[in-house]
Amino acid sequence: MEGAETLALKDMDLREFGLEVASSSPAPGGGSVAAYAGTQGYALVAMVCRLTMGKEKFAAVQDEMKSLLDTAQMKQELLLSLVDEDTEGFNSVMEALGLPKQSEEEKSLRREALEKATLKAAEIPLRTARECFSGLRLLPGLLDKGNSNALSDMGVAALMFKAGLEGALYNVQINALGLKAADKREELLAECQTLRQEGNLLFEECQSKVLERLQ
Amino acid sequence: MEGAETLALKDMDLREFGLEVASSSPAPGGGSVAAYAGTQGYALVAMVCRLTMGKEKFAAVQDEMKSLLDTAQMKQELLLSLVDEDTEGFNSVMEALGLPKQSEEEKSLRREALEKATLKAAEIPLRTARECFSGLRLLPGLLDKGNSNALSDMGVAALMFKAGLEGALYNVQINALGLKAADKREELLAECQTLRQEGNLLFEECQSKVLERLQ
Numbered sequence: 001m002e003g004a005e006t007l008a009l010k011d012m013d014l015r016e017f018g019l020e021v022a023s024s025s026p027a028p029g030g031g032s033v034a035a036y037a038g039t040q041g042y043a044l045v046a047m048v049c050r051l052t053m054g055k056e057k058f059a060a061v062q063d064e065m066k067s068l069l070d071t072a073q074m075k076q077e078l079l080l081s082l083v084d085e086d087t088e089g090f091n092s093v094m095e096a097l098g099l100p101k102q103s104e105e106e107k108s109l110r111r112e113a114l115e116k117a118t119l120k121a122a123e124i125p126l127r128t129a130r131e132c133f134s135g136l137r138l139l140p141g142l143l144d145k146g147n148s149n150a151l152s153d154m155g156v157a158a159l160m161f162k163a164g165l166e167g168a169l170y171n172v173q174i175n176a177l178g179l180k181a182a183d184k185r186e187e188l189l190a191e192c193q194t195l196r197q198e199g200n201l202l203f204e205e206c207q208s209k210v211l212e213r214l215q
Numbered sequence: 216m217e218g219a220e221t222l223a224l225k226d227m228d229l230r231e232f233g234l235e236v237a238s239s240s241p242a243p244g245g246g247s248v249a250a251y252a253g254t255q256g257y258a259l260v261a262m263v264c265r266l267t268m269g270k271e272k273f274a275a276v277q278d279e280m281k282s283l284l285d286t287a288q289m290k291q292e293l294l295l296s297l298v299d300e301d302t303e304g305f306n307s308v309m310e311a312l313g314l315p316k317q318s319e320e321e322k323s324l325r326r327e328a329l330e331k332a333t334l335k336a337a338e339i340p341l342r343t344a345r346e347c348f349s350g351l352r353l354l355p356g357l358l359d360k361g362n363s364n365a366l367s368d369m370g371v372a373a374l375m376f377k378a379g380l381e382g383a384l385y386n387v388q389i390n391a392l393g394l395k396a397a398d399k400r401e402e403l404l405a406e407c408q409t410l411r412q413e414g415n416l417l418f419e420e421c422q423s424k425v426l427e428r429l430q
Contacts, residue, residue, distance in 0.1 A: 009229065010228065010229045010230050011228050011229070011230070012228055012229060013225065013226050013227055013228050013229075014224065014225045014226070014227060014228075014229070014232055014251060014254070014295065014298065015225050015226070015295055017229055018254050018255065018258040018291055018295060019258070021255065021258035021259060021261075021262055022257075022258040022259075022261035022262050022265070022287070022288065022291060023262065023265070024262070024265035024266060026262070026266060026364070026365065026368075029259065029262060029365070029367075029368045029371070030259060030367050030368040030370065030371030030372070031367075031371075033255045033258075033259060033371050033375065034371055034374075036229060036255070037252065037255075037374075037375070037378065039229070039233050040233065040236060040248045040251070040252075042237075043233040043234070043236035043237040043248075044236060044237075044244065044245060044248060046236075046237035047236055047237050047238065047239070047241070047244060050237075050238070050239035051239065051241060072237070073237065076233055076237060080229065080230055080233060083229065149241070150241065150244070151385075151389070152244075152245050152246075152382075152385035152386050152388075152389050153241075153244045153245040155245065155381075155382065155385045156244070156245030156246075156248050156249055156378075156382040156385065157245070159249075159252075159377075159378040159381055159382050160248065160252070160378060160382075162374075162378065163252065163371075163374040163375060163377065163378040166370075166374055167367075167370065167371040167374050167375075170366075170367035170370045170371065170425065170429065171367050173367075173429045174366070174367050174429065177429075210385065214385060214388045214389065214392075
């Protein structure tokens with residue numbers, strides 16, 4: 001951790017971000033990569049909306065596409081922030097682990113700080129997971145109504161949301177398993193299960209729609 | 216297309232690249248996003264190698280990790296180049312489509328240029344697909360031997376390779392279907408099928424290894 005002078009991940013170029021992920025520091029890692037996958041999913045959704053708007057053939061869905069574009073742009077920005085937040089969440093856990101643990105009081109303070117940081121490190125990827133799940137939920141409609149010239153782009157959007165969702169869930173699970181508070185842990189794990197199951201169904205629906213038209 | 220003064224995609228920051236994908240121009244689109252997913256997969260593999268090297272617990276696999284790190288770094292750079300190449304391949308098709316088609320000679324030249332550009336636009340994502348497939352092939356071994364503290368990162372690497380592979384295959388298929396040369400078309404589609412089937416098996420193997428340890 002190099003402190004405040006460090007460049008935000010979202011301001012790094014594609015090459016730098018890759019090298020930062022590849023470095024021997026555990027963060028940024030899979031959590032930030034998952035959040036960026038979701039960002040890309042929404043970027044592709046926004047592109048498909050734009051390629052559908054203003055075309056006579058798709059006149060009937062103009063308003064819907066405009067509204068979807070607004071949503072996609074907002075979510076794209078939100079997930080981009082989660083690229084950095086995920087790494088900050090991980091770093092908070094590392095800081096708590098580094099607290100002194102000699103006296104009973106220190107041990108107690110450290111335990112409390114660690115629990116708090118671990119909860120944060122679970123809740124951040126849960127937000128990523130929820131946003132990627134929302135992306136999967138809007139795709140079947142886009143696949144039905146959007147410009148079919150962008151079929152493969154909609155397919156890649158589904159893949160990015162699926163990868164972002166599942167990757168974020170791994171990070172929620174790992175951190176949830178580290179929580180002392182059993183009720184919070186079970187609550188988080190239950191939401192992971194729901195998001196995974198429903199996300200899988202939505203993804204399969206999207207993939208069928210893409211593959212049947214790629215023959 | 217704004218010509219040579221345009222910034223290479225790999226030199227854009229994460230936010231700019233997202234906005235460029237989201238723009239009303241069809242490229243960069245899913246093909247470049249898929250190549251960047253593969254880049255991230257190898258970046259995570261490189262990180263896991265680094266987190267495994269130099270640790271006494273993993274002394275037995277030092278040489279293997281060093282060799283894997285070299286491969287991952289090379290592939291990471293290669294896939295990063297494919298982010299830009301994919302968009303160039305798409306733009307070549309657009310250029311060929313824009314050629315004059317009044318006289319018979321023009322029509323013939325345009326047809327030839329379009330076939331050539333379409334083949335290129337299929338072969339570029341095929342390279343992305345092959346590299347992502349190679350990434351999936353090395354992951355089960357890394358999951359067995361790498362530092363298990365980075366379990367979720369290996370899981371996200373698998374997700375990125377899977378998304379990159381499948382996304383690239385969509386782009387190979389779409390372009391292959393546009394080829395006049397039936398033999399080349401069938402050859403490309405056959406390779407897509409093999410990569411998809413074997414890639415799915417490898418991915419499922421990776422995912423089982425991750426999920427069974429996330430309980």
